Amino acid sequence: xxxxxxxxxxxxxxxxxxxxxxxxxxxxxxxxxxxxxxxxxxxxxxxxxxxxxxxxxxxxxxxxxxxxxxxxxxxxxxxxxxxxxxxxxxxxxxxxxxxxxxxxxxxxxxxxxxxxxxxxxxxxxxxxxxxxxxxxxxxxxxxxxxxxxxxxxxxxxxxxxxxxxxxxxxxxxxxxxxxxxx
Numbered sequence: 670x671x672x673x674x675x676x677x678x679x680x681x682x683x684x685x686x687x688x689x690x691x692x693x694x695x696x697x698x699x700x701x702x703x704x705x706x707x708x709x710x711x712x713x714x715x716x717x718x719x720x721x722x723x724x725x726x727x728x729x730x731x732x733x734x735x736x737x738x739x740x741x742x743x744x745x746x747x748x749x750x751x752x753x754x755x756x757x758x759x760x761x762x763x764x765x766x767x768x769x770x771x772x773x774x775x776x777x778x779x780x781x782x783x784x785x786x787x788x789x790x791x792x793x794x795x796x797x798x799x800x801x802x803x804x805x806x807x808x809x810x811x812x813x814x815x816x817x818x819x820x821x822x823x824x825x826x827x828x829x830x831x832x833x834x835x836x837x838x839x840x841x842x843x844x845x846x847x848x849x850x851x
Contacts, residue, residue, distance in 0.1 A: 676824050677779045678815050680808045684786055685797065689744075690737050692716055692801070693754065693784065696808060697733045697841075698723030700756055700780050703816040705729075706825075707834035717802040721809065726834055736841045740784070743845030750786040752845035755779060759838045760826040774838050778824050 684692055695714035702709065702722040712725040724730075736754055744750050759774035789797040815821040826837070843850050 675776050675778055676815070676820065677781060678811060679781045679783060680811060681783045682785070682804055682808070683797075683801065684784055685789055685801075686786060688716070688801070689784070689786060690741055692805065693737045693740060693782065694733055695721040695723065696782055696805070697736065697754065697756065698729075699809060699812055701729055701733070701839070703812045704758055704778070705835045707836065709834060716805060717798055719802050719805040719809070721805065724834070729834065732839070732841060736843050739843040739850050740845070743843060743850040744786050749846035752784055752843065752850075754782045754784070755840075755842045755844070756782075757840045757842070759840065761838065774840075777826055777837070778821075 680696060682692060682696070691714075695716045698712075698714060699721045701724050702711065705724060710725040712723040714721040714723050740752055740754055744752055756779065757776050758778045759776045761772040762775050764771050764773045787797075
């Protein structure tokens with residue numbers, strides 16, 4: 670999907686309360702693992718026998734934990750058990766304006782994780798976990814196929830500053846019931 674001229678990749682997940690944080694943490698780390706272009710120290714997350722790649726970096730871990738916790742607070746406190754975490758990668762470009770001097774951030778790719786919280790019964794647990802494991806495997810496949818495809822590689826702007834783990838600004842937003850939560 671192309672929204673606003675940049676690729677948008679969607680991952681749909683149905684989670685239960687016990688696994689919500691663990692799954693979202695692993696999916697966010699996996700996206701970042703495939704889209705950070707600096708020197709990445711890898712780590713792995715095991716979720717329902719699915720091994721997900723991650724990034725062992727304090728700043729990235731803090732950002733991920735902050736957004737996972739915000740999502741959890743948003744769905745835990747309200748009636749709405751559906752939400753989104755949006756990960757947007759941008760590039761900084763000189764602002765083209767007569768009166769303003771500076772830079773603006775132009776998005777080049779966005780990932781949308783749609784998550785719904787359900788509480789399966791004990792009878793449904795095995796099928797629920799199998800379905801979630803299949804969804805995680807599919808999300809990993811989506812990440813790999815997109816980031817290695819011609820379209821996925823073409824979306825990445827020229828890297829002009831490789832001094833940090835990400836040469837591009839990363840923004841994460843959490844929405845529950847269509848409203849952004851912090």
